[in-house]
Amino acid sequence: MIARKDWKVFWRYPLNAVSNIFQPIIWITPIYFMGKAFSTNGQALGFAAYSGTGDYMSFILLGTVLTNYILTVFWGMGYALKEDMDAGVLESNWLTPVSRLLILIGRTLTSLLTTTITSLIMLAIAGALFGFKPTGNTLAAFLTAIPMLLGLYGFGFAFAAIVLLMREANTLVDVSSFLVQGLSGTNFPVQSLPYWLIPVAMMLPLTYGLDAVRGILLKTNTLLPINVEVVLLIVFMFAMLWFGSWFFYRVERRVRTLGTLGQH
């Protein structure tokens, strides 16, 4: 029911869908032209030395699509809670005899579907404009992305708990979203980061997800062997799901004790 309601709301504002398709293209256009300024005879040789591929636009486009999913799962639940708070329906929803985590997951199901639709259209348009040439096994890449996304649900639960506690977390969301995207290598291989930032990137599980998917689809150089990265992603998935739900229930109990659930 929650997913169906969100589906209806999303398509009531078709400009949002258009914006979801074109915003990522707008953001990566300066990178496309900047890449040309770094290229010799259309070859980004410097980029190839780090990543193993000179096709920097395919590299970035794949990162952009995965980022769309990361944003949906990672931040989507927290934003949904904030929306319910502002609309004044959170407390009444909370009184229903449904698992709180299920309510949160329900809020992301529609987003996942709409993200898939808009990302595919974005990829088609951006592919026509900039070129997108995956050469690897799409199914293997998809299966590799699944533990990453499930692990992100754990992150999402923990973040939703912070929203419950702080009630206003926009700056926190924007800044941390930008930092996580930047440091996990959405737009560039993390090997090119300054040496003091590489350990930070290596601590982010997303780094391995992006790296492994690119390694499979674009045959790029990976940080670790792909098998090891997949095992790390599976371990991270269980750890984050456990930690996220534990943290969420702990905070939720605290918020109920304080009686601040209805405030915003």
Add this chain to the structure above:
Amino acid sequence: MQTSLTPRSLGQPGILSDVRAFQAILGREWRIFTRYPSWMIALFIWPLIFPMLYILTARALSGPDGSGLVVFMKTTGASDFIGYIVIGTTVWMWQNIVLWDVGFSLRNEQMRGTLESNWLSPTWRFSYLLGHTGPQIVSMLMFISITALEFGLLFGVKLHGSVWMILLVMLAAIPSIYGLGFAFASLVITVKEANAFVFLIRGLVMIFCGITFPISLLPGWMQSIAKWLPQTYLIHGMRAAAFSNAGITELLPDLIPLLLFGTFWLVVGYSTFLWMERRARRTGAIGQY
């Protein structure tokens, strides 16, 4: 007995009452600005992390031996790729913040339910927008100074030009950037939800104005569009003033279009405001949200 009372209300018509109204709005906006210190955190973090995304990508494109960077320097004529990118992204952020701050100032007032009552006071209504603009310009100056300081201290970006010339280019750009903001603020009152317009305008700046690359790399038709956007001249002028030690003569090809665009956008901004004011009185749109 007769008492003499000098009326000091805003209702007294004349320039002085308009000035007093402007001062009152300016004071209120400044108080609101200083009441939310969390904004200060954003003031220090955003100038650093937004350009970083492009700077780190540029680092990757340079390659481990910096061979790509040599090509970039030759193509752009820049001596410092970080400074080159920071100027472009800062201009983008400037326009973006003005659209959200000045562009949504009347709308926010409308949402708070205070716009209609303010509208009834016998003041020059354009001062509502001008009052928002004052603290905004101050905060933007702080924002740009912090950007320069952070990149100077942390990344060793050095100016090779005159600060006064940079300020001159920025001063010439103020009318067009804020004129666009005025026009936008008036439209928002009419169309209410206008996030898509912000995305459109900032998207145009991002794609066409060369925030991370020289516009000579754009196809011909895109270069023609870029010439109609004042931010193109602002970015070019600031880069020339900051890193090529350009003087007034060298900056004139950027300053003249900036002033012409500025005049155009101020006229458009003010006319749109007058049109919105008349329309709002006729339709009662001021109180609706």
